[in-house]
Amino acid sequence: MRRGRGVRDLLARGLWVSAELVVTLGLVLLLLVVHQLWWTNREARQDAGRTVHALQREWDLPPPDGPAGPSGEPVMPEPLPSAAGPTGTRNPPAPARTTSPRWDQAYAVLRIPRIGLTAPVAEGTSKGGVLDRGYVGHYSRTAQAGQAGNFSLAGHRNTHGEPFRRIDRLRRGDRITVETRDAVYTYTVDKSLAQTAPSDSGVIAPVPRSNITTSAGYSEPGYYLTLTTCTPEFSSRYRLVVWGKLTSMRPR
Template structure:
């Protein structure tokens, strides 16, 4: 009888020990899973913080450096000054100034609308007209992250000036539409065509009797959206930079 009782107690001890081991393993797994979730959450928060703040710091520094490089180049004797400066993100050949956004607003215009160009300034649709030329000088810029040069696009009003400075000339455009008067899907290519014409006869578009146009495009909302805000304007004046 004593041996049977001892065996039962030993079996119970083994069962308890096995239960402790299972509980310890569950606790270990719970700890590591929890730690992984915390680290994943911190990584996501870090990525968001970088997108919202870090990219702005980097891009705004690039804006300033490229604008300064352009101004230094253009201040040389005209025979020596190049129309563009080459950056790691592409060629910059103009400076965009929008008085509505402040006297210190100055953003370089880079050729192309690839990610590198848009992360370093305003992008120029390469198939569109150049500054002051007949046709449509079409530009794109970020509204959030990467310097967010067009964050305040909805604040633009008809009559606002858009100034484009090049090596030789300062072009002043005047907006015909407000910054949030027209919202289109990103697939609507007519807005950056040489002579934009809204397929909706009652829709917003540039003035019909102007042949030297400017178009600004940016995201319709601060966060993800497939729509674009569009503002149209026309050339008002062109004066020698000197």
């Protein structure tokens, strides 16, 4: 009898310890989920918001004195040319940046009214220095905002601020603006590609066209914007792509 009772007690203790381990593991997993889905978003959004405000304050400061003209007065830069309208030239002129942004440097602000997005744009697409901070990352070998070619951007769809979570809701004709120190560029959403492979580099080419779905994209040079993110949600298996065209620009 004592031996049978001892076995039962041992089994009961084993079951109790197992139950405690399961509950502890469940709590740890729950905390990890909360950290990924709530805390990383909170921290990244705060960081991104501070960066946007810092850029705006910096841009609002008076510019340093430029080179003096013959009369001793500072030489003022020429105004930016107006972008072509519906009846203008196909490819509007755009000023080129005189210097490239430093790696991981935030240097522009992206705004997409349709999905209520305001986010800083930083150079490069590294996770630690750019994407995980809630920033939108610029593919460094693509054109800059307003330049001929393809201004290509990447952003998280889930966690770490998830700036591109809702870009699947963008529709043709939606407005996207990119503000820099010198100008505000407006792009208009034109096309999208619901799913392609991460290796499909054609979507960020100077003339963007999918290497996989060859009917998706463009065939002529222009002034393009590309947004890329992971799809489906909570997965990095495929990429979702949205394309736009430069439709206007104005000096800041």
